Amino acid sequence: MKYVNTLAxxxxxxxxxxxxxxxxxxxxxxxxxxxxxxxxxxxxxQSYKDIGSTKSTITPSDFRFFVSEVxxxxxxxxxTALTLxxxxxxxxxxxxxLDFENATGPCRNGTVPTNTSVRGTVPSGKYTGVRFTxxxxxxxxxxxxxxAPAPLSSTAMFWTWQGxxxxxxxxxxxxxxxxxxxxxxxxxxxHGGGAASGFxxxxxxxxxxxxxxxxxxxxxxxxxxxxxxxPQFDLSKQTIVADIGAVLAGANVDVNTxxxxxxxxxxxxxxxxxxxxxxxxxxxxxxxxGLQRFFSAK
Amino acid sequence: MRVxxxxxxxxxxxxxxxxxxxxxxxxVFAQSTTQADSSSRHEVAYQWGLAPWAPExxxxxxxxxxxxxxxxxRHLFYDKRLSADESMSCATCHRQEKAFTDGKARSEGxxxxxxxxxxMSLANAGYLPVLTWMNPNLNSLEIQALIPIFxxxxxxxxxxxxxxxxxxxxxxxxxYKKMFIEAFPKEATLGDAGLYxxxxxxxxxxxxxxxxxxxxxxxxxxxxxxxxxxxxxSAKRGESLFFxxxxxxxxxxxxxxxxxxxxxxxxxxxxxxxxxxGLYDVDGKxxxxxxxxxxxxxxxxxxxxxxxRTPTLRNIALTAPYMHDGSIPxxxxxxxxxxxxxxxxxxxxxxxNPLRSEFLQGFNVTEExxxxxxxxxxxxxxxxxxxxxxxxxxxxxxxx
Numbered sequence: 001m002k003y004v005n006t007l008a009x010x011x012x013x014x015x016x017x018x019x020x021x022x023x024x025x026x027x028x029x030x031x032x033x034x035x036x037x038x039x040x041x042x043x044x045x046q047s048y049k050d051i052g053s054t055k056s057t058i059t060p061s062d063f064r065f066f067v068s069e070v071x072x073x074x075x076x077x078x079x080t081a082l083t084l085x086x087x088x089x090x091x092x093x094x095x096x097x098l099d100f101e102n103a104t105g106p107c108r109n110g111t112v113p114t115n116t117s118v119r120g121t122v123p124s125g126k127y128t129g130v131r132f133t134x135x136x137x138x139x140x141x142x143x144x145x146x147x148a149p150a151p152l153s154s155t156a157m158f159w160t161w162q163g164x165x166x167x168x169x170x171x172x173x174x175x176x177x178x179x180x181x182x183x184x185x186x187x188x189x190x191h192g193g194g195a196a197s198g199f200x201x202x203x204x205x206x207x208x209x210x211x212x213x214x215x216x217x218x219x220x221x222x223x224x225x226x227x228x229x230x231p232q233f234d235l236s237k238q239t240i241v242a243d244i245g246a247v248l249a250g251a252n253v254d255v256n257t258x259x260x261x262x263x264x265x266x267x268x269x270x271x272x273x274x275x276x277x278x279x280x281x282x283x284x285x286x287x288x289x290g291l292q293r294f295f296s297a298k
Numbered sequence: 299m300r301v302x303x304x305x306x307x308x309x310x311x312x313x314x315x316x317x318x319x320x321x322x323x324x325x326v327f328a329q330s331t332t333q334a335d336s337s338s339r340h341e342v343a344y345q346w347g348l349a350p351w352a353p354e355x356x357x358x359x360x361x362x363x364x365x366x367x368x369x370x371x372r373h374l375f376y377d378k379r380l381s382a383d384e385s386m387s388c389a390t391c392h393r394q395e396k397a398f399t400d401g402k403a404r405s406e407g408x409x410x411x412x413x414x415x416x417x418m419s420l421a422n423a424g425y426l427p428v429l430t431w432m433n434p435n436l437n438s439l440e441i442q443a444l445i446p447i448f449x450x451x452x453x454x455x456x457x458x459x460x461x462x463x464x465x466x467x468x469x470x471x472x473x474y475k476k477m478f479i480e481a482f483p484k485e486a487t488l489g490d491a492g493l494y495x496x497x498x499x500x501x502x503x504x505x506x507x508x509x510x511x512x513x514x515x516x517x518x519x520x521x522x523x524x525x526x527x528x529x530x531x532s533a534k535r536g537e538s539l540f541f542x543x544x545x546x547x548x549x550x551x552x553x554x555x556x557x558x559x560x561x562x563x564x565x566x567x568x569x570x571x572x573x574x575x576g577l578y579d580v581d582g583k584x585x586x587x588x589x590x591x592x593x594x595x596x597x598x599x600x601x602x603x604x605x606x607r608t609p610t611l612r613n614i615a616l617t618a619p620y621m622h623d624g625s626i627p628x629x630x631x632x633x634x635x636x637x638x639x640x641x642x643x644x645x646x647x648x649x650x651n652p653l654r655s656e657f658l659q660g661f662n663v664t665e666e667x668x669x670x671x672x673x674x675x676x677x678x679x680x681x682x683x684x685x686x687x688x689x690x691x692x693x694x695x696x697x698x
Binding site: 088089090103105106108109111112113144145146147149150151153154155156158160171198200212213214261262267 | 351352353521522534537538540541542543548552553554558560564565566567568569570571572573599601602656659
């Protein structure tokens with residue numbers, strides 16, 4: 001009984017001390033995201049036409065990405081950090097995993113649950129825009145992925161200990177590469193999920209030197225984090241659209257440069273990368289950063 | 299947004315919330331002190347014997363772990379009376395010294411006929427969301443236990459239709475009665491019919507398999523416990539190859555259990571991975587032999603041809619021969635003759651299997667690199683696990 005009374009006093013004190021902070025009123029915020037392919041909603045098993053420089057047909061088998069450091073902007077451009085709800089599933093610290101695949105059809109190696117929004121709180125106020133990073137902050141990007149809390153426990157998004165996580169993972173089967181192996185586009189559409197003929201866009205940090213393959217680096221020469229600013233964004237009405245079709249617009253998804261990773265996996269000396277990295281608004285080797293075309297407010 | 303007087307409302311609600319919390323804590327505390335007097339040792343939390351860094355397996359709510367249940371499961375696992383002619387136990391094909399495999403390409407049932415695939419390691423079975431090579435729907439150790447005991451295609455332990463015989467045998471063993479009652483106190487109140495049932499037998503076998511946790515290899519000491527010299531220089535070079543972009547091993551064999559099929563207590567939901575590694579290509583279009591076509595046998599989806607569940611690489615040096623059908627005798631040959639060639643089938647067909655995983659692009663490898671990579675794989679052997687008396691045969695003379 002003595003313990004209970006002590007506990008009660010402590011709780012009472014704790015609650016009492018907590019009161020002053022109740023002054024700073026918080027408002028809940030949900031920022032919705034949509035995944036698209038050339039303006040069409042992304043769906044596992046769906047095929048999409050007119051992709052890339054060869055107007056190919058693709059069947060995506062994965063569509064996931066990390067966002068972090070989410071901030072709301074006011075009319076003067078001042079930024080206020082969004083405090084993410086720590087849900088032990090999709091959000092940890094200031095990182096959230098957005099996951100549009102549902103493990104059906106060609107997305108077989110995915111996960112059933114999906115996550116299409118970022119949730120948190122900000123001090124009450126009037127906000128007119130949003131800013132966020134595509135990627136995982138350096139501080140969290142090189143933690144041990146085998147023991148990290150969700151969503152940083154995802155083996156699918158785990159890349160290398162040195163490089164950290166895949167910030168963006170979109171995989172697809174494409175008509176051209178499938179045909180090159182003696183299969184028609186219709187047949188190829190069923191493969192996805194890791195057929196050798198696939199094309200992938202995996203974004204992550206590169207050139208992160210570390211003492212061993214399973215030790216964290218001190219820095220990465222190519223962080224490949226993209227800051228996205230949408231100053232005109234109505235939280236109550238609008239959605240952030242992530243359109244992989246726009247990223248692939250200048251790429252040839254029907255071929256993979258021999259001796260390189262399938263598609264573009266951010267590594268240097270891959271001829272498949274320049275048009276993709278440019279559309280992601282990132283510099284690549286001697287190519288300057290272009291304007292990002294992946295995200296837009298709709 | 300600012301409503302005059304709202305501060306007082308907030309103050310009231312905060313005070314009310316605090317009062318509720320205090321009452322709740324009080325009641326829980328009061329209850330637990332009264333319950334403590336009557337609590338039995340069944341309610342003591344099961345001790346996994348895991349290092350602090352390692353997460354616990356996921357346990358189904360209807361089969362909580364207990365020491366008594368694990369002990370019963372261990373006795374059943376090693377009991378040959380679970381097979382029709384009393385010649386085989388689970389341990390016949392899952393031997394502890396081989397990380398619970400049998401060293402054979404494919405295992406014989408009691409009728410002497412070979413099964414279709416190689417006996418899988420049971421190390422860290424509790425971390426697997428999908429259990430077997432080729433059935434993506436088989437996700438429960440309790441259900442899976444029925445297959446070797448009662449399966450007819452192929453016959454393994456041959457008990458189909460003979461469950462009453464099984465229960466009679468269990469009842470006649472003097473050691474079991476006390477163990478069953480301790481493991482299943484609720485079922486014991488229903489008498490023998492409740493106590494000796496498929497439900498209790500499979501739950502005990504599943505609990506024993508969940509207890510087979512293996513996270514104490516040299517690599518674990520090196521990677522998670524900061525012992526830099528736990529790996530040889532050769533194994534460290536092998537680690538670089540394993541986690542490197544040339545060989546791409548870690549894409550499917552990454553993570554805590556060195557595979558991409560994982561669930562544990564710190565994950566919100568499981569992750570699954572099935573891959574075609576180009577081991578076969580019977581028709582030049584990526585087809586696999588009829589006997590082991592991959593998960594397409596269950597799913598019927600053409601793209602699932604040749605896809606099998608990724609196995610763990612923990613204790614892999616003890617589990618030869620390799621692949622789903624045991625068709626490769628050594629790790630060196632798996633590296634040299636299979637993965638370096640973008641899949642073994644490329645040697646016959648002149649081109650790799652077109653349906654294989656995109657991560658199988660092949661690579662040039664030197665003999666030194668093969669030696670280093672094998673040294674790394676050998677560092678995943680958990681010698682404490684394969685000699686742990688808690689997992690050993692309790693029926694041997696002198697063991698109680």
